[in-house]
Amino acid sequence: MQFPYSWLKTQANPNLSADQLAHLLTMAGLEVEETTPAAPDFSGVVIAEVKSVEKHPDADRLNVTQVDVGKGELLQIVCGAPNVRVGIKVPCALDGALLPNDFKIKPTKMRGVVSNGMLCSAKELGLSEDVDGLLILDDNAPVGQNVREFLDLDDTIFTLKITPNRTDCLSIKGLAREVAALTACEVNFPQIQSVQSESKRTQAVQIDAPEDCGRFISRVIENVNAQAQSPKWLTQRLERAGIRSISALVDIGNYVMLEIGQPMHVFDADKLSGSLHVRRAQNGETLACLNEKNVILQDNTLVIADEKQALSIAGLMGGASSAVSDETKNVVLESAWFTPEIISGKSRQYGFGSDSSFRFERGVDYQLQRDAIERASELILAICGGQAGEIVEAKGILPEPQTVSIRTERVEKVLGVAIASAQIQAILDKLGLNPVQNENGFTVTAPSFRYDIEREEDLIEEIARVYGYENIPDDYTSGKLAMLRLPENKNPRFGVSQKLAARGFQEIVSYAFVNEDWEKDFANNQDPIRLQNPLAAQYSVMRSTLIGGLIEVLQNNLNRKQNRVRVFEMARTFRKENGIFVQNERLGGLVYGSVLPEQWGEKARAADFYDVKADVESVLSGQNVQIEYVRATHPALHPTRSANVLIGGENVGFIGELHPKWLQKYDLPNAPLLFELDMAAVLASEKTRYQAISKFQPVRRDLAFVLPENVDFATLQAALWAVRSDYIQEIELFDVYRGAGLPENHKSLAVKIVLQSHDGTLNDETVEPIVQQLIESAEKIGAKLR
Numbered sequence: 001m002q003f004p005y006s007w008l009k010t011q012a013n014p015n016l017s018a019d020q021l022a023h024l025l026t027m028a029g030l031e032v033e034e035t036t037p038a039a040p041d042f043s044g045v046v047i048a049e050v051k052s053v054e055k056h057p058d059a060d061r062l063n064v065t066q067v068d069v070g071k072g073e074l075l076q077i078v079c080g081a082p083n084v085r086v087g088i089k090v091p092c093a094l095d096g097a098l099l100p101n102d103f104k105i106k107p108t109k110m111r112g113v114v115s116n117g118m119l120c121s122a123k124e125l126g127l128s129e130d131v132d133g134l135l136i137l138d139d140n141a142p143v144g145q146n147v148r149e150f151l152d153l154d155d156t157i158f159t160l161k162i163t164p165n166r167t168d169c170l171s172i173k174g175l176a177r178e179v180a181a182l183t184a185c186e187v188n189f190p191q192i193q194s195v196q197s198e199s200k201r202t203q204a205v206q207i208d209a210p211e212d213c214g215r216f217i218s219r220v221i222e223n224v225n226a227q228a229q230s231p232k233w234l235t236q237r238l239e240r241a242g243i244r245s246i247s248a249l250v251d252i253g254n255y256v257m258l259e260i261g262q263p264m265h266v267f268d269a270d271k272l273s274g275s276l277h278v279r280r281a282q283n284g285e286t287l288a289c290l291n292e293k294n295v296i297l298q299d300n301t302l303v304i305a306d307e308k309q310a311l312s313i314a315g316l317m318g319g320a321s322s323a324v325s326d327e328t329k330n331v332v333l334e335s336a337w338f339t340p341e342i343i344s345g346k347s348r349q350y351g352f353g354s355d356s357s358f359r360f361e362r363g364v365d366y367q368l369q370r371d372a373i374e375r376a377s378e379l380i381l382a383i384c385g386g387q388a389g390e391i392v393e394a395k396g397i398l399p400e401p402q403t404v405s406i407r408t409e410r411v412e413k414v415l416g417v418a419i420a421s422a423q424i425q426a427i428l429d430k431l432g433l434n435p436v437q438n439e440n441g442f443t444v445t446a447p448s449f450r451y452d453i454e455r456e457e458d459l460i461e462e463i464a465r466v467y468g469y470e471n472i473p474d475d476y477t478s479g480k481l482a483m484l485r486l487p488e489n490k491n492p493r494f495g496v497s498q499k500l501a502a503r504g505f506q507e508i509v510s511y512a513f514v515n516e517d518w519e520k521d522f523a524n525n526q527d528p529i530r531l532q533n534p535l536a537a538q539y540s541v542m543r544s545t546l547i548g549g550l551i552e553v554l555q556n557n558l559n560r561k562q563n564r565v566r567v568f569e570m571a572r573t574f575r576k577e578n579g580i581f582v583q584n585e586r587l588g589g590l591v592y593g594s595v596l597p598e599q600w601g602e603k604a605r606a607a608d609f610y611d612v613k614a615d616v617e618s619v620l621s622g623q624n625v626q627i628e629y630v631r632a633t634h635p636a637l638h639p640t641r642s643a644n645v646l647i648g649g650e651n652v653g654f655i656g657e658l659h660p661k662w663l664q665k666y667d668l669p670n671a672p673l674l675f676e677l678d679m680a681a682v683l684a685s686e687k688t689r690y691q692a693i694s695k696f697q698p699v700r701r702d703l704a705f706v707l708p709e710n711v712d713f714a715t716l717q718a719a720l721w722a723v724r725s726d727y728i729q730e731i732e733l734f735d736v737y738r739g740a741g742l743p744e745n746h747k748s749l750a751v752k753i754v755l756q757s758h759d760g761t762l763n764d765e766t767v768e769p770i771v772q773q774l775i776e777s778a779e780k781i782g783a784k785l786r
Contacts, residue, residue, distance in 0.1 A: 001159070001160040001162050001169065001170050001175075002157060002158065002159045002160075002240075002241050002242040003157070003158055003160075003172060003175065003240070003241050003258070004038060004155045004156070004157055004158075004237065004240035004241065005018055005021070005155055005156040005157075005158060006152050006155045007172055007237050007240070007241075008158075008172055008175055008176060008179065010172075010188065011172055011173060011176035011187060011188050011189055011190070012175075012176035012177075012179045012180045012183075012185055012186070012187050012188070013185060013186075014179050014180075014182075014183040014185045015183075015185065016183070018035050018156035018158070019035070021158075021179070022035050022158065024179075024182055024183070025158075025160065025178075025179075025182075027468065027469060027470060028178070028182055028465045028466065029163070029166075029465050030160055030162065030166065030169055030175075030178065031160065031161040032158055032159070032160055032161075033159045033160065033161045034159050035156050035157065035158055035159070036156070036157045036159075037153075037154070037155075037156060037157070038152070038153050038154070038155035038156065038157055038240060039125065039126055039127055039148070039151075039153035040100040040125075040126035041098075041100070042093075042097070042098060042099045042100055042125060042126070042148075043097060043098050043148075044093060044094050044095075044096055044097025044098060044105065045091050045092065045093050045094070045097055045099075045120060045125065045146070045147045045148070046069050046070065046091070046092055046094060046144055046145060046146055046147060047069075047070075047089055047090075047091065047092070047137060047141045047142060047143055047144060047145050047146075047147060047150060048067040048068060048069045048075075048089065048090060048091070048092035048119070048143065049067060049068045049087070049088070049089050049143050050065055050066075050067050050084060050085065050086055050087065050088050050089075050090065050119075051065075051066045051067060051068055051074055051086065052065065052066040052086060053065050053084055053085060053086055056078065056110075056111060056113060057111075057112075057113070058111040058112060058113075059110075059111045061080050062078055062079070062080050062110065062111065062113075063078070063079050063080070063084055064076065064077075064078055064113055065077050065078075065079050065084060065119070067092055067117075067119070068143055069092055069094065069117075069143065069144055070142075070143045070144020070145075071144070075092075075094075075116045075117055076113075076114060076115065076116055077092070077115050077116060077117050077118065077119055078110040078111075078113055078115035079118075079119045079134070081119065081121065081133040081134045082133050083132070083133035083134055083136070084119065084133070084134055088134070088136050088137075089136070089137045089138070089139065089141045089143070090119050090120065090134045090135060090136060090137060091119070091120040091125060091134075091135055091137070091147045092117055092118070092119055092120065093105040093117055093118040093119075093120055093124075094117050095107055095116060095117060097117070097118075099120075099124060099125070100124075100125070100126040105117060105118055119134055120134065120135060121133060121134055121135055122135040125147070127151075127153075137150070137151075138232055151236075152236075155240065157240055160175075164362050165362075165452040166452070167261070167359055167362040167363050167364060167365075167451075168261065168365065168449040168450060170261055170358075170359055170362075171257070171258060171259060171260055171261030172258060172259050172260075173189055173190070173259060173260045173261060174261055174449065176188075176189065177431075177432060178431075180430065181427070181430035181431045181432075181466055182466060184430070190259060190260065190375065192371050192374050192375050192378070193374065193378065194374055195374055195377040195378055195381065195388045196388070197388060197389055197390050198387035198388060198389075199220060199221070199222045199387040199388060199389040200389065201220045201222055201269075201330070201389045202218075202219075202220055202389050202390055202392050203218040203219070203220050203269065203272070203275075203276060203332045203389075203392060204218075204274070204275040204276070204392060205217070205218045205275065205276045205277075205278075205392055205393070205394045206275050206276070206277050206278070206394055207277075207278045207394045207395070207396040208277050208278060208279035208280075209278055209279055209280050209302060209342075209396070210395075210396030210397050211339070211396070211397055212278070212280070212302050212314075212338060212339055212342040212396070213278040213302065213314070213336055213337065213338050213339075213342075213396045214337045214338075214339070214366055214395065214396045214397055214398035214399070215336060215337045215366065215369050215393065215394070215395055215396065215398065216276075216278050216334070216336045216337075216393070216394045216395075216396070217334070217335045217336065217369045217370060217373050217391055217392065217393045217394075218276060218332055218333065218334055218335075218391070218392045219332070219333045219373050219377060219388060219389055219390070219391050219392070220269055220330060220331070220332055220333075220388075220389040221330070221331050221333065221377060221380055221381070221386045221387065221388045221389070222269075222329070222330045222386055222387050222389070223329060223330070223385065223386045223387055224249070224328065224329065224330070224331055224380060224384040224385060224386035225384045225385050225386075226247065226248070226249060226324060226325065226326050226327065226328040226329070226331075226384065227326050228248045228383055228384045228385070229248065230245055230247070230248045230251045230252075230383065231383065234251060234252075234255055234379075234383075235251065237255065237258075238251060238254060238255060238258070241258050243258070243355070247324070247326075248380075248383050248384050249266050249324045249328070249331060249380065249384065250266065250324070252266075252376055252379045252380055252383065253265065253266050253333075253376060254355070255379065256372050256375050256376045256379070257355065257356070257359070257372075259375070260368060260371060260372060260375065261359065261364065261365060261368060261449075262335060262364060262365070262368040262369060262371070262372035263315065263355065263356035263359055263360060263364070264333065264334065264335050264372055264373075264376055265304075265312060265318050265333075265334045265356075266324050266331050266332070266333060266334070267311065267318075267322045267323075267324070267331065267332040267334060268322055268323065268324050268325070268328045268330070268331060268332075269330035269331055269332045270328075270329065270330055271321065271322045272306045272311070272322060272332065273306045273307045273308045274306055274307035274308075275306065275307060276304060276305070276306055276311075276332075276334070277304070277305050277306070277307075278302065278303075278304055278314060278336065278394075278396075279302070279303060279305060280299050280300075280301070280302060280303070281297035281298060281299055281301040281302070281303045281310060281313075282297070282299060283297075283298055283299050284296060284297070285297040285303075285310055287303070287310050287311075287312070287313065287319050288319060288320045288321060289313070289317045289318070289319060289320065289352075290317055290318045290319065290320055290323055291317060291352055292320075293350075293351070293352060295313070295350050297310065297313070298349070300349075301313060301314075301346060301349075302314035302315070302338060302342045302343070304334065304336075306322075309321070313346065313350070314336070314338055314342070314343070315336075315338045315342075315343040315346075315356055315357055315360035315361070316343065316346050316347065316350070316352075316353070316354055316356065316357045316360075317350075317352065317354055317356075317357075331380070331386075333373055333376055333377065333380075335368075335369040335370075335372045335373045335376075336369060337364060337366040337368075337369055337398070338360050338364075340360065340361050340362060340363045343357055343360040343361040344361040345361075345533075346361075347361070363451050363452075365448045365449040365451075366398050366399060366448050366451075367448040367449075368448075368449075370391065370393070373391055399448075399451065401445050401446055401447075401448070402445070402446040402451075402453060402454055403443060403444070403445050403446075404443070404444050404445075404446060404453055404454065404455060404456060404458065404459060405438065405440070405441065405442070405443045405444075405456065406424075406435075406441045406442050406443075406444065406456050406459040406460065407440045407441040407456070408421050408424060408440070408441045408442075409440070409441075410441075410456060410460065411424060411441075411460055411463060414457070414460050415460065415463070415464055415467075415472055416472060416473070416475070417467075417471075417472050417473060419463065419467060421437075421441070423467075424441070424442065424463055425437065425442060427462070427463050427466045427467065428442060428444060428459070428462070428463070430466065431450075431462055431466065432447055432449070432450075433446070433447065433450065433453070433459075433462070434447070444459060488685070488687050488688065489684065489685050489686065489687055490683055490684070490685060491622060491682070491683045491684070491685045493570070493683065496570070496587065496619060496682055496683070497570070499618055499619055499621075500568050500589070500615070500619065503566075503615055503618060504566045505566045505567060505568045505589060505615075506566065506567050506568075507567070507568055507569065507570075508549065508550070508553050508567050508568070508569050509569065509571070510546075510548075510549030510550075510552065510553070510569060510571070511539060511549070512542060512543055512571065512572065512574070513531060513534065513535060513539035513540070513541070513542065513543075514539065514541060514542070514543040514548045514549070515538045515539070515540070515541075515548065516528060516540055516541045518543070518545075518547070518548030518551075519541055519543070519544060519545075519548075521635070521636065521662060521665070522545050522547040522548055522551075522635065522636040522662075523544045523545045523547075523635060523636070524635035525544050525575075527576065528541035528542060528544065529541060529542040529544075529574050529575070529576060529581060530542075542574040543573055543574065544573050544574060544575040545573060545586075545588075545636070545676065546569050546571060546573065546586055546588030546676055547588065547636050547674060547676070549569060549571075549588075550567060550569065550588055550589070550590040550672075550674065551590070551658075551662075551666055551668075551672070553565070553567055553590075554567075554590060554592055554668070554672055555666065555667070555668070558668070558669070563592075563593050564592070564593035564594055564597060564598075565590065565591075565592040565593060565672075566589075566590070566591050566592075567589070567590050568587065568588065568589040568590070569587075569588050569589075570585065570586075570587050570679060571585070571586065571588075572584065572585050572586070573585075573586050584678065584679075584680075585678075585679035585680075586653075586676055586677065586678060586679060587619070587653075587676065587677045587678075587679055587682050588674070588675070588676045588677075589612070589615065589616075589674065589675045589676075590672050590673070590674050591607045591611065591612050591615070591672060591673045591674075592607070592670070592672040592673070593606065593607065593670075594606055594607065595607045595611055606670070607673060608673070609641055609655070609656070609657060609673065611673070612655060612673040612674075612675055613629065613655060615675070616645065616653075616655055616675050616677070619677070619682055620645075620647070620677070620681070620682065622684075622685040622686060623647055623684065623685070623686060625647055625648040625686075626647075626648070626718075626721075627645065627646070627647055628645075628646040628647075628649075628714050628718075629643040629644070629645060629646075629655070629714060630643055630644050630646055630714070631643050631712070632644040632654065634654050634656060635659075636658065636659060636662065636674070637654065637656035637657060637658065637659055637674065638656055638657040638658065638659055638660065638671070639659070641656050641657040642654060642655065642656025642657065643655055643656060645675075645677060647681055652677055652678045652680075652681035653675065653676050653677035653678060653681070654675065654676055655673075655674070655675040656673070656674060656675075657671045657672075657673050657674075658671045658672050658673075658674060692758065694756050694757065694758045696756065696757055696758070696759075696760055696761045696762075697756075697761055698729065698754050698755065698756040699754070699755045699756070699762045699767050700752060700753065700754050700755075701753045701755070701767065701771050702734075702750060702751070702752055702753070703750070703751050703753060703771070703774065703775065703778075703785065704735075704737075704748050704749070704750040704751075704785070704786040705748065705749050705751065705778055705783040705784065705785060705786060706742060706743070706746055706747070706748050706783065706784050706785075706786045707746065707747065707749065707778075707781070707782055707783040707784070708745060708746055708747075708782060709745045709746065709747055711781060711782060711783070713733050713749055715781055716749060716751070716778060716781065716783060717731055717733070717751075719777045719778050719780060719781045719783070720751065720753075720774050720777060720778060722777050723770065723773045723774050723777050725755075725770050725773075726757075727755040727756065727757055727762065727766070727767075727770060728753065728754075728755055728770065729754045729755065729756050730752065730753070730754035731751060731752070731753055731754075732751065732752050733749055733750070733751055733752075734750055734751070734752050735748075735749075735750035736748070736749055736750075737750070748786050749783075753771070753774065755767055755770065
């Protein structure tokens, strides 16, 4: 909401400076984003009347003028403006005047002719960027008066950030009511008089959607002068409120909206056919709007239509077919109340909004419509002339006033300060809430302009605002909180980040709302959790995997010539299970490019599956159960280069290379490697166990087994560990051989076996039986000693 302070003062003058008022409003919950002067600083500029104009003897585009500045003698000024003429009144910068940008005026010669000042345009005074020649003032402008005083250029423009529940403050009347409550100054609301009917012409109206429109009013005004100029005071107020002047009829509608808060629309009466209807649009119905956009309407949209076609989108935008123009002779004024629900979301649906929709979707006073018609009629008759007809009104379903009780004891308990009952009553009275005293406090029937008053807490908030938050003592309750220790079987979250950062990863944060294609591609999720009101089309569903966000970050980095990417994210994922929404926290990581940054000490090598497997094992370190990697398929991963991660036989995640078919779709030169793990497994840790280190020498045996290609090392390792012996300390793979001397489709895995005792040095008599058991256990899975 933008408004000039001078306009507010016509209804409530708090006798405060602009800065003081800005602080007061902000502390009362009406945040003032900024205050700006109506014009930049300049001095020495007065109103002058042009008395004569003659061509410059040595310049075709210059004129020599004689102007009266109220000093008893005429000044000679050379002017190059194309619109200079005898009789006009314009700003004149005198000798010594200081204009914006430190431009000082002094007598000078222009092509040999002395100029004793400068006649000014709006741009030269910093009032406008348009250059249309001199700024021509009203004929009644007093010669010699300071221009700043005449144009009220010392005014201040306020820009307020109004919360959605305070639509009543989106008008000068509403702000005046608020300022009066805060400062106890007098209010002088516009006196709205009923216009006398001089025409018998009326416009029939009908509400076909009473649940969407509670009131619809029309009035015909005949024989208006559509080409009449809006008075300077009206256009100045509009422009300082951020609204461009268009024509007198349109300006008056905008002025009434800003003055009392009711949006209106003006139709050309001779372009209408029959009655005006408020109805739902038909699917596929079209409308050419005033903003030159053609829209295809849907049946969730309310329109105002005549007997032939839709004329406007209710509360959003008028249509071009019924718009007023310079040729308009007769007009229909329309004022209505629409439910916020039917207007809400239409700006985003159709791709444009308006000042009207901004108000209607938040809620407008449902008692303002007749006042708006009368006020607009008064201004049109005064500015454009004409004869007004009778008001025609149709009613739908209007809101029921809310009755809310407030307890004085509850006020003290919530605010922490005792406020006298009389003061509470005075505050509520100032706000126009008309409290009625009861046994425990007061009962308030919320007025139509405060539809947001629904419960006791709303009234307590109003009392706090007017009483002054700064007047509430800041006595804090205090208490000691014990910092609980992290259980020994849990890893700290920050520790996980540190581990990955130490391995060259960087953390990212991505949206939980994702593109539906990501869910289909990376999770084969054909029925994701959909958002009812998405931020944008590409954020329409909730993610069930972190892969999409990681791939998007990779794309952004590649587009910026970053060819080595290692990123991770700890975040929640969302899925459906038997009709129930389930959310789990996951750790996802992506590796792309070389293993190490470019350097002289190591040869460049692209990261592979085993590099990422090492990263995963680093994150999962501290587990006292075996971590297994079992070949598996995943919709996002390469069919032969992916595996599930199992801890204690339970699947806790996956690891692998991105599927080749997604490389082309997502424009990736090479395949990244990905992993995703349950955070519960990542954060789990076994309790620290302490044991003595054996002082006796270990015994090592190397065994090479021949086994089919489809048997992996994890299977062999599990078979060897099946031999229960306290002496076995380590079983690790140290060589893989394929080639001559082996059967077809077979391989040789060489395994290191380390045995050690805490009681003495092991001898062959102890070791050999254990080795024999290991060989026999391996043979059970088809392995043969090489």
